[in-house]
Amino acid sequence: MAEFVGIDLGTTLSGLAYLKADGNPEIVPNADGERLTPSVVYFDSHEDVKLVGTAARDGGDPDRTIFQVKRYMDDPEHIIKMDGKDWTPSEISALILSKLKRDCSKIVGDINEVVITVPANFNELARKSTIAAAEMAGLKVRRLVNEPTAAAVYYAHSQGVQGRVLVFDLGGGTLDTTILEVVGDNIRILTSEGARHLGGSNFDEILLEAYDEQYRKQVSAALFNDERQRRRSLHAAEDAKKMLSKLQRVSDTIGNDTSGLARIDLTRETFEKLIRNMITRALMLVEQALDSAKLKPSDIDHVVLVGGSSRIPKVKQMLEKHFGKSPKSCGNVDECVALGAALFAKKSARIQEVCNQSYGTLAMIYNAATGEEKVQNSIVIPKNSSIPCSRTQMYVTSEDNERVIEVDITQGEDEDPKYVDVIGRITLEVPPNRPKGCEVAVTFSYDENQRVRALVVDKQSGRSREVAVSYKGAGVLSDEELKRRSSFLRQMRIE
Ligand SMILES: Nc1ncnc2c1ncn2[C@@H]1O[C@H](COP(=O)(O)OP(=O)(O)OP(=O)(O)O)[C@@H](O)[C@H]1O
Numbered sequence: 465m466a467e468f469v470g471i472d473l474g475t476t477l478s479g480l481a482y483l484k485a486d487g488n489p490e491i492v493p494n495a496d497g498e499r500l501t502p503s504v505v506y507f508d509s510h511e512d513v514k515l516v517g518t519a520a521r522d523g524g525d526p527d528r529t530i531f532q533v534k535r536y537m538d539d540p541e542h543i544i545k546m547d548g549k550d551w552t553p554s555e556i557s558a559l560i561l562s563k564l565k566r567d568c569s570k571i572v573g574d575i576n577e578v579v580i581t582v583p584a585n586f587n588e589l590a591r592k593s594t595i596a597a598a599e600m601a602g603l604k605v606r607r608l609v610n611e612p613t614a615a616a617v618y619y620a621h622s623q624g625v626q627g628r629v630l631v632f633d634l635g636g637g638t639l640d641t642t643i644l645e646v647v648g649d650n651i652r653i654l655t656s657e658g659a660r661h662l663g664g665s666n667f668d669e670i671l672l673e674a675y676d677e678q679y680r681k682q683v684s685a686a687l688f689n690d691e692r693q694r695r696r697s698l699h700a701a702e703d704a705k706k707m708l709s710k711l712q713r714v715s716d717t718i719g720n721d722t723s724g725l726a727r728i729d730l731t732r733e734t735f736e737k738l739i740r741n742m743i744t745r746a747l748m749l750v751e752q753a754l755d756s757a758k759l760k761p762s763d764i765d766h767v768v769l770v771g772g773s774s775r776i777p778k779v780k781q782m783l784e785k786h787f788g789k790s791p792k793s794c795g796n797v798d799e800c801v802a803l804g805a806a807l808f809a810k811k812s813a814r815i816q817e818v819c820n821q822s823y824g825t826l827a828m829i830y831n832a833a834t835g836e837e838k839v840q841n842s843i844v845i846p847k848n849s850s851i852p853c854s855r856t857q858m859y860v861t862s863e864d865n866e867r868v869i870e871v872d873i874t875q876g877e878d879e880d881p882k883y884v885d886v887i888g889r890i891t892l893e894v895p896p897n898r899p900k901g902c903e904v905a906v907t908f909s910y911d912e913n914q915r916v917r918a919l920v921v922d923k924q925s926g927r928s929r930e931v932a933v934s935y936k937g938a939g940v941l942s943d944e945e946l947k948r949r950s951s952f953l954r955q956m957r958i959e
């Protein structure tokens with residue numbers, strides 16, 4: 465049995481690593497002999513089989529091929545309809561995890577408990593959906609760990625570095641920047657900032673538009689007319705993008721059966737111009753991370769590159785310019801998250817993490833300047849607080865004879881209730897006939913598994929109520945439903 469196993473469930477590629485007896489992690493290849501498995505599922509219409517990985521990505525009908533579900537893990541409305549059944553992103557992820565579990569256990573023995581990585585800015589629902597996916601695949605999640613944390617753990621382990629490290633993880637779908645401090649064997653996360661929808665796939669889409677424009681100029685017709693043609697062109701654009709990380713110029717022949725072929729040339733310079741805005745956004749995120757850790761670029765001892773898109777020379781140059789030192793990579797940039805996750809499975813006690821979102825409550829706040837009162841999100845645990853942590857804030861009741869105190873638990877940074885998620889509510893019955901202004905203490909605590917507990921204490925009566933906050937909104941499966949779907953998935957043929 466493999467005791468310490470880590471899985472990087474990526475937007476484009478997924479990987480599994482285990483900790484060897486000598487304490488070093490190693491990637492376990494899949495049954496196709498590949499170290500990483502494309503996070504793609506193909507629903508075959510002839511035989512009842514689900515293909516996962518390269519065969520799914522490169523073959524077949526695009527209408528039956530599911531890509532990049534990770535982008536929708538927190539979207540209850542993102543339902544994929546296939547052969548009369550509704551599939552959630554979590555179930556598609558379960559198919560990917562099932563293949564990893566089955567293939568890799570042939571090499572390392574039974575795999576039951578795992579650490580799975582998620583982007584630092586994954587919210588409660590996306591984290592829950594990831595755990596549900598693992599359960600459906602027959603895996604118990606020991607811990608979810610943030611991807612940049614896992615990468616940093618691997619970097620610190622393999623390079624023996626000390627000091628402040630900024631991890632820049634630009635993958636297929638997300639950008640994460642994390643700043644952490646390594647002292648001896650201990651790692652303390654200082655801050656994490658992330659952007660969804662900023663990654664290699666966005667570069668591919670931009671390049672595809674440029675391809676289409678050039679093609680139209682030459683052929684006076686569109687480069688693609690259906691999804692199959694679009695996917696093929698997108699693939700060509702991605703290949704060209706990768707080549708441009710090594711070469712200054714590439715030539716490609718693109719086209720389709722109806723309008724014919726055209727030859728197009730692309731230089732690295734043109735590509736860099738096309739993605740300039742995205743690179744600027746990435747840099748802004750780095751600055752934001754430095755800001756929230758109250759650090760200057762010169763305070764960072766090591767800049768570490770993670771994620772396939774960090775191979776783009778412009779990305780390295782941008783970081784080099786900003787920090788005045790060349791960024792380092794920890795070996796294979798696509799593998800270090802999974803490797804770090806396997807290390808994390810054993811080392812987690814020595815890693816101090818922060819919470820990735822702010823938690824608070826909705827309260828009536830008086831604005832002295834305007835003389836107005838309005839409902840606002842009042843933060844109790846600010847983002848980037850070291851975890852585990854516990855914070856208390858005092859509030860007062862706002863009405864006479866208030867019989868029930870209702871405390872909404874929010875997740876998000878904004879003052880405006882419209883822009884935060886209400887993830888739970890506590891109600892507490894209090895004695896009658898009291899004037900407004902009675903004190904209520906609200907305590908939130910946050911444990912290392914990113915679980916929030918809330919305690920409400922009515923000071924005057926001493927009555928209190930505590931709950932473990934768990935996101936129960938749309939998209940969260942009940943235990944019975946989860947069991948039902950798990951047994952359904954287990955009967956499936958996955959190749
Ligand atoms: N040489 C290269 N030059 C540019 N981009 C590359 C290169 N090699 C890989 N990529 C891009 O890296 C991305 C995949 O990176 P990675 O495997 O780190 O992502 P992921 O883990 O699947 O995604 P995420 O971390 O966002 O969930 C793809 O968009 C791919 O095109």
Ligand SMILES: [Mg+2]
Pocket residue numbers: 472474475611635636771801
């Ligand atoms: Mg990744």
